[in-house]
Structure formats: structure tokens, C-alpha cells
Amino acid sequence: MSKDVQIQAITEKVQVLISPEADVFLVEIKIKPTNNIKVYLDGDQGLSIERLVQYNRRLYKQLEEEAMYPDGDFSLEVSSPGVDEPLKLHRQYVKNCGRFVEVVLNDGTKKEGKLVAVNDETITVEEQKGKGKKMETVSHNIIISEIKTTKIQIKF
Numbered sequence: 001m002s003k004d005v006q007i008q009a010i011t012e013k014v015q016v017l018i019s020p021e022a023d024v025f026l027v028e029i030k031i032k033p034t035n036n037i038k039v040y041l042d043g044d045q046g047l048s049i050e051r052l053v054q055y056n057r058r059l060y061k062q063l064e065e066e067a068m069y070p071d072g073d074f075s076l077e078v079s080s081p082g083v084d085e086p087l088k089l090h091r092q093y094v095k096n097c098g099r100f101v102e103v104v105l106n107d108g109t110k111k112e113g114k115l116v117a118v119n120d121e122t123i124t125v126e127e128q129k130g131k132g133k134k135m136e137t138v139s140h141n142i143i144i145s146e147i148k149t150t151k152i153q154i155k156f
Contacts, residue, residue: 003031006068013062014039017055024051025091027081035074037063040081044095047080086149093118093150100153101125103142111140112153123147 001009007029018024024047027040041047041055056078064072087093087101097118103111103125113127116139125140 006031017058027088035069037074037076039078042080052078083152086151093123096152100155101150102153103150104148105146106148
């Protein structure tokens with residue numbers, strides 16, 4: 001079974017598992033050559049470790065019972081994407097509105113600032129430039145299709 005077919009089959013199983021909870025969504029599934037399956041789930045209000053563990057146990061049981069991997073030759077991790085993972089879905093942008101982000105555009109240009117607005121075509125990032133009395137806020141409206149990656153920035 002090819003990797004794409006495996007990902008499609010697991011995607012369908014995950015969608016059925018999370019369908020009763022409208023606030024939970026699938027971000028991505030990755031499968032390494034060693035059959036290490038990583039399922040990234042997120043929630044509009046975040047996901048607790050307990051919920052992720054429940055999803056992991058239910059999905060693992062399904063994969064075992066259906067013998068998708070003969071001899072149990074697989075490992076499964078269900079987690080939420082960490083801050084080091086780029087945003088991939090529109091829903092993640094909406095969830096992270098108000099947080100600081102680093103946006104890298106397709107041409108390599110970087111924009112950093114606070115994600116203040118999201119719609120279907122664009123995001124708005126506000127950048128603080130200058131210091132003290134010379135500080136000004138610059139708004140960048142960025143077309144989503146021109147974004148290569150967006151990562152959350154942790155500010156202390």
C-alpha cells in the first residue's frame with residue numbers, strides 16, 4: 001500500500017473519530033518510512049492532552065483491528081502542532097489571531113508582527129517600527145496565496 005493511500009485511509013478514520021466534536025480539526029498526517037504515523041489535530045480552543053490521548057488510543061485500536069500494518073509494525077503519535085510547526089490551515093490563522101507571527105512570503109520576504117485580522121484571501125499583520133516617541137505601527141495586508149510559511153513567535 002502506497003504512502004498516499006495509507007494517508008488517505010488514516011485521514012478518513014480520523015475524520016470519523018473527530019466528527020462528533022465540531023471544534024476539533026485535522027491539520028496534517030505524516031508517515032515516515034519506518035511506519036511512524038504522526039497525526040496532528042488542533043482545536044478552535046486548543047486540545048488537552050487527555051483528549052489527544054483518547055484519540056490516540058481509539059485510532060491505534062482501529063489500525064490494529066483492521067490489520068492495516070501486518071504484525072503491528074507501526075507506531076502512532078497523535079498531537080497538536082507545536083509552535084515550531086508552521087500554520088497550514090485557515091482555521092489555524094483564525095485561532096491564532098492576536099498572537100505574534102513571522103510570515104515568510106514566496107519571494108523570501110519576511111514580515112513580523114501581530115496577526116490582527118484574517119479573512120478568506122488575506123491576513124493583516126501589524127508591525128511596530130522605531131522606539132519611544134518615534135514608534136509607529138505599520139499594517140501589512142498579505143495575500144494568503146503569497147505566503148510560503150507562517151510561524152507563531154513567542155514573545156516574553
